[in-house]
Amino acid sequence: MEKYLYSALSDNFYLTTEKARYIANGAWPSDGIEVSEAAFVEFTQAAPAGKIRGADKKGRPAWMDAPSLTLDEMVALDELKKQRMKSYANAYINEQQWAARLSLGRITEAEKNHFNQWLDYLDALEAIDVSDAPDILWPTPPVEQAS
Structure with missing residues (x-):
């Protein structure tokens, strides 16, 4: 089973088995937290209507209300x-x-x-x-x- 980190700062997921490559490229997140594969799958799919992916108060991926158009x-x-x-x-x-x-x-x-x-x-x-x-x-x- 793959392990993933989620970074609230970059709003991206990182495959932990690729950590060395991320570090070599200066892209390993300082705020990354481990998330389940189920969370990775859920939050890399198309967002539900009216939602965007963001982070909750604990830095975990969450569906947030999309901002209103200007x-x-x-x-x-x-x-x-x-x-x-x-x-x-x-x-x-x-x-x-x-x-x-x-x-x-x-x-x-x-x-x-x-x-x-x-x-x-x-x-x-x-x-x-x-x-x-x-x-x-x-x-x-x-x-x-x-x-």
Whole structure:
């Protein structure tokens, strides 16, 4: 059975059989405490939703509440969301070739109405001010219809 150390300072695990290699590289933790293999396995897996790995008051690994996003981080995430939504809408519109078909007079009234709904959706996305994060009311895309 392997033995592990956990360092609260580095938030890392260290295999005790590799101690000489860590020391040679100046990486052996001064605050390391022995933990079970079960703890190693648990805390090297993906964190549960809303949690991050950290150390408890005794320096042992523990799941901690993930810090809340800052306003700048929320704004950046919402800007990415806005750009993804716009890209998707533009790709859908381009795939339908509505603009070309409209200019050639080869579009039905139903297709023209659907095209206008997607253009309205793009306008609504463009009007989103992401600095209002996290209180953004995102527009709903029109229902995709078979061509």
